[in-house]
Amino acid sequence: MKRLAATVLSILFLAFSALPVTVAQAQEQPRLRVDLDELNPRVVSTTSTSLTVTGRVTNVGDRKISKLGVRLQLGTRLQTEQQIGDVLAGDKFKDLATTEFVDLVPDTLEPGQSAALNLAVPLGQSSKLQFPKTGVYPLLVNVNGTPDFGGPERLAAVTLLMPVLGIPGKAPASRPLSAPSASLLWPIANSTVHVVSSPLGGPLTVADERLADELAPGGRLDALVAAARAAEADTKVSSSLCLAIDPDLVATVDGMTRGYQVATGGGPVPGKGVDTAKNWLGQLKALVAGRCVVTLPFADADLTALTKVRAGDATDTALLASAVGGAAAIKNLLGIQPQDGVLWPGGALDAQTVEAIGKAGVKTVLTDSGKLQSDSPLSGIVALEGTDLRAQPIDALITSALNGSESTQNGLGAIAFRAGLGGQTGQERSQLLIAPPRHWTATGPELTTFLERMGDFYAAGLIKSSPLPDLLGESPSGTASVNYDPQDLTAATSGDVTAKMSQIDNETLGLSSAMTMDATKRVKPADVIAPVRLALIRAASTSWRGADAATVTGNARGDLDAIRGQVTVERPKQTIALASGASPLPAYITNGLPVGVNVRTVLKNNVGLRPTEAVPERTVPANGAVNQLLPVEALRAGRFSVDVSLTTPDGTRLGTDARFELTSTEYGAITIIITITAAGALLLLSSRRIYRRIKDSRADPAGETTPRVTEDAQV
Structure with missing residues (x-):
């Protein structure tokens, strides 16, 4: 009994010890979500009279929350890049000023319910929010409440960077004597890989209608084009804007304009976005006319991953060359010549990749300043050590600020900080290349507001509008080397993916080597296998990060199997009777491809039958067929079967095996x-x-x- 009592007490002790941990973990779950609809003004100036914040607060927890209130908290002026980074990471900051809590209406929310958030705070000498001087300040929208079975606490907060160009009610402050030059990349790229297959002469098939939704009015891609077109009225904004375009996106939308299919569980169905694709492509053509355009890698591929496909002496250098050579496609489809040899790659570039893209014709890379190592602060263009390439740094702090739910506001704050509002020497830059996330998801109104405030920065003299070609045309300010950290390697395309890509690439090479151009069809073998090559590049897309190898390479595998499946042996509809023990076996080989294919016939599972001599290779003409007599000898009488398969001369499998049912009454000699x-x-x-x-x-x-x-x- 003593042992039993001790055991029970031990179990109870462990259970009660674990209880606080469980409660603590539950408390870490989000209780409220704050969605801001409006922040006005985005930039505080001498003429600002009030600060307005509107939005909605939603109970996303599992308990009722009451006594909901909201207030604004203003932090001290940010003076270092580290302080900016801490605020963007959501770290707490020291309060400079706070407003009173204002009750939400309603002030009690059941799970799933929402309440409107409305705050209007006067700005001026008597305001609760006093800005001592110009600069960039952290502003917190703080929502407090009392959950059931708990006490009052902060349940949600949104942190914003607030640029202050002038103190409300006071005389304008003097601007820096030398404002930095600024150029802005405007990414127009796929958010994910959409194409499932696009065979030569066949219909384009996409995974779903997400791309059509992004192209439609109000969609992500429509918003990017519409905001840039609206900014044409401001010549300074327009001249500083350079469109960064994904060739895969343009090619896919162009294919959609001619009709496309959507893959479903029950088979492909006609796509509904043909007119949407035509309209968006027309809007994009109008936007790019006469503008600066730079090229993204095809499908925003991880170029370092592509250098590891068939790595070694047999590295498929043509695959990487195709990925970085999208300028020709953009010129052909949009009628605009991108900046010569300029590429904005994603992911970390190692030394091998830098060398490879240089050989592929790239002259200048636009890259995150954090991926470059130099003895001096990076601002202008630099030469990459040991190469003929140049690198134009993209400001990493601004890119980080433009990533997130409140990206446009925080981006404006980071730009103002870099322009000199930090108040500390060394934090400013003489040149700014501003780049949002490549798959930017900001809404249409936010994009428009961002460009309008950029116009205000130009007008106020905080920054100077500079076309990207002007930045790239300057002489290198120094040298740098590529630099990447363990986090970059963790996010890179996995070795499992590149191994499967290498396998498919090898099989594609074997298939193409067996193809010959037909004199009447005039179709190049390279055009037939091009869909597989493009699918391999898409498999390296940065949008696949974290996906398993089979999923990533599935489309490439499907395209390859579809091509070689068109060269096959037809299965006989009836049993073949061998007239004698040494009768040849007739095989009918068909080729549905527009190119000739050299094939080799192979017998499998041929117990009771053996070939008497080597079967010669045959060329099956384009869209044609041949009869192949296989010299065989029966080893026994009776009924048996044999599998006949096709390969290329180097052993790459073609089509599917055909099972022949045979009967024999005689023996061979x-x-x-x-x-x-x-x-x-x-x-x-x-x-x-x-x-x-x-x-x-x-x-x-x-x-x-x-x-x-x-x-x-x-x-």
């Missing part, structure tokens, strides 16, 4: 010879045994036998 020889040997041994027995019986007339080991027994 070799089989007959073996049978006769065996019968003769059996007759000879039997005769010898009979002779020995007769001889032994004569030697023992009394009938006595003596046990002995005869040669027959030994045999």
Whole structure:
């Protein structure tokens, strides 16, 4: 009983010890979500009279929350890049000023319910929010409440960077004597890989209608184009804007304009976004006319991953060249020549990749300043050590600020900080290349507001509008080397993916080497396998990060199987009767491709049948067929089956195996010879045994036998 009591007490002790941990973990779950609809003004100036914040607060927890209130908290002026980074990471800051809590209406929310958030705070000498001087300040929208079974606490907060160009009610402050030059990249790229297949001469098939939704009015891609077109009224904003375009996106939308299919569980169905694609592509053509355009890698591929496909002496350098050579596609489809040799790659670039893209024709890379290592602060263009390439740094702090739910506001704060409002020497830059996330998801109104406030910065002299070609045209300010950290390697395309890509690439190479151009069709083998090559590049897209290898490479595998599946052996509809033991086996080989294909026929599972000589290679003409007589010999009579398959001369599999059902009533010549020889040997041994027995019986007339080991027994 003592042991039992001790055991029970131990279990109870462990259970109660674990209880606070469980409660603590539950408390870490979000209770409220704050969605801001409006922040006005975005930039505080001498003419600002009030600060307005509107939005909604939603109970996303599992308990009722009451006594909801909201207030604003203003932090001290930010003076270092580290302080900006801490605020963007959501760290707490020291309060400079706070407003009173204002009750939400309603002030009690059941799970799933929402309440409007409305705050209007006067700005000026008597305001609760006093800005001591110009600069960039952290502003917190703080929502407090009391959950059931708990006490009052902060349940949600949104942190914003607030640029202050002038103190409300005071005279304008003097601007820096030398404002930095600023250029802005405007990414127009796929948010994910959409294409499932796009065979030569066949219909484009996409995974779903997400791309059509993004192209439609109000969609993500429509908003990016519409905001940039609206900014054309401001010449300074317009001249500083450079469109960064994904060739895969443009090619896919162009394909949609001619009709496309959507993959479903029950088979492909016609796509509904043909007119939407036509309209968006027309809007994009109008936008790019006469503008600066730079190229993204095809499908925003991880270029370092592509250098690891068939790595070594057999590295597929053409795959990477295709990924960085999208300028020709953009010119062909949009009628605009992108900046010569300028590329904005994603992901970390190692030394091998830098060398490879240089050989592929790239002259200048636009890259995150954090991925470059130099002895001095990076601002202008630099030469990459040991190469002929140049690198234009993209400000990493601004890019980080433009990533997130309140990206446009925080981006404005980071730009103002870099322009000199930090108040500390060394934090400002003489040149700014501003780049949002490549798959930017800001709403249309937010994008428009961001460009309008950029116009205000230009007008106020905080920054100077500079076309990107002007930045790139300057001489290098120094040298740098590529630099990446363990976090970059963790986010990179996995080795499992590149291994599967290498396997598919090898099979594609074997297939293409067996193809020949047909004199009448005039189709190049490279055009036939191009869909597989593009699918391999899409498999390296940065949008796949974290997906398993089979999913990532599935489309490429499907395209390859569809191509080689068109060269196959037809399965006979009836049993084939071999007229003699050495009758040839007739095989009918068809080729549905517009190119000739050299094939080799192989027998499998051919017990009872053997080839009598090597089967010669045959060329099956484009969209044609040939009869192939396979020299075989039956090893037995009766009914049996054999599988006939096709490969290229180097062994790459083609089509699917065809099972032949056979009957044979005769043996082949070799089989007959073996049978006769065996019968003769059996007759000879039997005769010898009979002779020995007769001889032994004569030697023992009394009938006595003596046990002995005869040669027959030994045999």
